[in-house]
Amino acid sequence: MNKSLSSQEIRKYSLMIWKILIGGIALFAIFISMIGFGLFGALPSFRDIEHPKSNQASEIIAEDGRTLGTYFVQNRSNVTYKEISPNVINGLIATEDTRFKEHSGIDFKRTFTIIGYNLIGKKQGASTITQQLAKNLFPRESNLNFFSLVLTKFKEWIVAVKLERNYTKEEIITMYLNTVDFGNQAYGIKSAARVYFNTAPDKLTLTEAATLVGMQKGITMYSPTRHPERSKSRRNTVLAMMVKSEFLTSEEFDEQKEKPLGLRFNAATVNDGIAPYFRSVLKSDIKAILADPGRFKPDGTPYDIDRDGLKIYTTLNYDMQMYAEEAQKEYMKTLQAQFINSWKGRNPYKDKALQIEQGIKRSDRYKSLKAEGKTEDEITEDFNTKTEMTIFTWKGDVDTLMKPIDSVRYYKMLLRNAMMSMDPTNGHVKAWVGGINFEHFKYDQVKMGTRQVGSTAKPFTYTVAIENGYSPCYSVSNTPVTIEGYGKPYTPGSSGKPLPGAITLQKALAYSQNYVTAYLMKQVGPVAVANLATKMGIPEVPAYPSICLGTFDASVYNMVGAYGAFANKGIYTKPIYLLRIEDKNGVVLFSQKEIPKPVMSEEVAYVMTRMLKGVVTGGTGSRLNYKYKVNAPIGGKTGTTQNNSDGWFMAITPQLVTGIWTGCEDRAFHFISTSQGEGANTALPIFAGFIKKVYANPKLKISHADFEPPKSGVSIVYDCNQYQQQQEETTTELDEKLGF
Template identity: 85%
Template sequence: MNKPLSEADVRKYNLRIWKIVIGGIALFAIFISMMGFGLFGSLPSFRDIEHPKSNQASEIMADDGRTLGTYFVQNRSNVTYKEISPNVINGLIATEDTRFKDHSGIDFQRTFTIIGYNLIGKKQGGSTITQQLALNLFSEEGRQRNFFKRVMQKFKEWVVAVKLERNYTKEEIITMYLNTVDFGNQAYGIKSAARVYFNTTPDKLTVPQAATLVGMQKGITMYSPTRNPERSKQRRNTVMAMMVKSDFLSQQQFDEEKETPLNLHFNAATVNDGIAPYFRSVLKNDIKTIFEEQGILKPDGTPYDLDRDGLKVYTTLNYEMQEYAEEAQKEYMRILQAQFIKSWKGRNPFKDKALQIEQGVKRSDRYKSLKLEGKTDEEIKTNFNTPTDLTIFTWKGNVDTTMKPIDSVRYYKMLLRNAMMTMDPTNGYVKAWVGGINYEHFKYDQVKMGTRQVGSTAKPFTYAVAVENGFSPCLTVPNVPVTIEGYGDPYTPKSSGVPLAGSITLQKALAYSQNYVTAYLMKQVGPVAVANLATKMGIADVPAYPSICLGSFDASVYNMVGAYGAFANKGIYTKPIYLLKIEDKNGVVLFSQKPIPKPIMSEEVAYVMTRMLKGVVTNGTGSRLNYKYHINAPIGGKTGTTQNNSDGWFMAVTPQLVTGIWTGCEDRAFHFLSTNQGEGANTALPIFAGFIKRVYANPKLKISHADFEAPKSGVSIVFDCNQYQKLEEGPTELDEKLGF
């Protein structure tokens, strides 16, 4: 039988236990201190704590502050505490860290409880929200799987969590957490998650929506609402039940909400998400160029990364107008494509087009990829003639099919392309930009990067020079062939159809796009003056040859819209502008710019040109805007159709908007067979009609039906043809008697 311990023995053992406990605490404190000094691996510095690193998406903003899209490696955009619904905050605290507002980064009470649960086999997570934030921000390797490494990582989290608590408020910490957490499906942060899963913003998340997103943090894949909807719903209800337990939600509301479906509005996040993908692609390249040319660097001297540095890019694009432009294009191009295919029925569009098909093969991604793999030309030819699984674009959506790659090249050669841009002529602000028909399949931007022959849309430049030299729109000219000499070989343009008989006014000649009268004016004013004006209007590389009067040169939609803007803006040219300002993630302005207006013609000449362009729409090649699409507003315009109907154009001017639209195939060798179908009035004008109808129907846009303002100083150029005729005929006998 053991002898009972004496009082001295008890004191001795107690002292020994206390020494062990105190020694253990001291050793642990020394260990934590050593870890804080980085002796067991580097920890973030105070500067790192103040400026935590995270891959943050850069946002492209429309003129009203809405997001057009993002550039990202991780689709992450930050929001402030006030921009997050209380439902999210409450759900997160109730589920992840009920004592969040009371602890200082480490909840020891909860930690020891969790240890107890784990010892009896009930696996529980013990990290506070602050510790989870520490892991998200500073542990690049993620959560360690090795037990001993994970223990060391856990202690580091404690140190970082305490630092975070000392440097940030509770609101800032929970906001940082929600901005950095991964929600799956390329949705990083609550803002991205709200849009990807529910097509909403964080401030509008309902209780069930918030609970769904919070619930995912227990396991992104296991509780994914897209992959495991039933499990996600159960987890959502668990989160709501915990909100009831924490008094964030009433029992009645829980009972009402727990049976509701998930009601996802899922849109997977890709860099092509959002509207205006062509615009955003051009803009990205522009910003890179600006940063390089102006030497704009981060405070640490390294270049900015648009995909990681969370910049805010402010643009001039109008969200609604951009949507309307994309809708109008999609609406009409599917109709036009059907017309195009039907027009070739019974004919072989690829006859004598072997060169174009070969060029198409060599431009394709498949060809470039095979070349990089070291394939020979013969192997590549075999590959292109072997049926394979492909996804092709159609106006009814992507189609998965099996076909020879060479046949897909032929298919795309017969696919009509289209581009459109709209600008406010008063300040040069671009309002809508549609660079192609589908960015996923066709990356090449046709608004600014591509140029095509402009055809008759160039005629107003010659008319403007003539008006500036005293020619009245009411001047009558014989509509007969004209030969222009003195600039190389004699130039005698042909008519683009049956010419109007007899003598006609300049106004009528422009309205009906008569080549002979345009050539007559070119002969009077000379190509140098016309080329100079076109250059002043922002169109580069216009040669001083007589043929430019009929649009023999190439230009982009971007430059043509800028040029026509001078007519609408009282003779003042403003280069189209679409980038206003770039800020870093802290709101520091890195770059800004303003439009630079340049007077290039008198207000009087510009006003007369707008009246002549209105004549094209009221009684000319653009008249279907009125009689077919019933748009009765003071709109000026000019259609354009190039040789063989390869390109169709329509330029439209109003006092508040100038729009340019081009339609054609990728290769000029493929085109409509008849001018009736291939002219700009049929291939481009209807898209403008669909766009402007939507614009006029939205009163928020404040685009009025007001006419162009006449110069306050008056107009000396006679554009009233009745008055002009009287002046030409001279004073009548009655006029003389009355003293006129």
């Protein structure tokens, strides 16, 4: 027979239970305190909490503030609270932490409720947004045992409380959304908005926001790209929870739940964005700049361009860059077809075994096989065995079965192209297209590559002649000239049928006549021409007579800089494209400004602009007017090298100087006829496509204004009627003095 407990025994047991409970709480408090003091492993310091580290992408910013692209290990760019759509904030709170604005980092009420659910088999997570932020900022180690996992969880509690003490609720939810992983190389809400919906985080709609919030339950399981139906179902769950939390009405839910996902997916890669060649060259420059110990972080370590969230401000104009890339793509399709058609019925690889062999040895495939220890015979067999590969075409990438050696031959016949445009008044580069496709061909042809410049070098010789008193109206017999005194006598030929008789310097430049150019070189000498070209930013120009016809190599970058001096009243400014670098807090780490340098008189520069305009109004560049209907005061110069291996077009306006080069990777591959291979056909049309779009955009403020003459006047006679009259008057005066 059971006896009932006496009141004394009840008090005894009650006291024991309270002792156990209070003792347990005390032990738990001591345990938490020990964790807080770091006895079970270091916790983030106060400085770490104040300045949490996370891999943050560095942004490359165009002159109008738009992002050209990013450098990253994790594609993460931070935003402020005001830059996040309320739809995201509300969806996140409704789904992940309904009492977010009430708790202090740990929601004990929710924690004990969730423990109860888990005990009855309904598995749920209990972490608050602040706790999840703590985990994002200070990631857990992998392969933790049960005790370590529990210990880590308690550490996250402590960090969460510290975060709540140091930051406002708005700052915490912003930090969370900036650090969370959305899959597909999208870290943070800004990257996710662009990758999945091609929009900004403040423009995310209800359904878009709910889709991204829903992914946090499982970025793979609820990925809208991998599992769209599952993602849509999860999105609607988020919307339903927003109704429950009174962020949404039932009517709005009924309207939104039927909408499609509406993805505008654009996978994030380091090549993502416009101007990939430019960004590649820029990255190398920045790495060199940041290697200077004087620009290290306060802790003495160098900045990491891929992790430290730098802001890189450039001179590039977003719209002009787009126009340049579009103009290249539009015309190169046509030109490539012309090129292939020109070789129809002929073997372009005849006598080119050496070039093909060089192409094989420069390929990534050859280098990889060599690294694996393959013999030359084994490599040869590999290159002659069909394999699956993806090749570039102007119609898009093509997956095909092809012998690697055939792909080498194919790419040898693929035309390449590069273009740069610059404001001559300050040297600011506005557009930079370093090649035809960065994914397939990484080599930048704007600054890193050099090619023979051909007739685009002729204006340097004419400039020296004008400086030495020649008028554009001076006439020269258009016949062969031999230049002696500089080694072997030099007698250049004509690139086509020469214009007959005596012609003016203006006409000779307009029609790119070699004989007259050689005549001027004979008068002024190669040293003066080489010195001028060097002062205009073209390095290593040899003082040989042949430089008058452009037998030296130069980059598009340097040629544009040089022509800028003509457009900028005789003042050369080295092209610049990086204005400043700031750290993520806005501290300026590097800045630079243009350095103008006079290289010729304003008067000579003005006369040269008129001569270069003559190339377009009535010379080798005239198709810019009559075919492409670009009717504006534009000066220019076409250039075509030996065997039509390189085609150039240089163009100047008072506000823009542009240079374009076209040719194959190897000079041994070229157009057969000059009519197709000349710069007027291979490069000029790309400028036409570019400048027409530039002029059509009023926001760019590129006017049709002509070059301004010097305020002090021009003593050089460039009006040929006036020049002829002066010559006749001089002849008459001389005859009278001599008594004729």
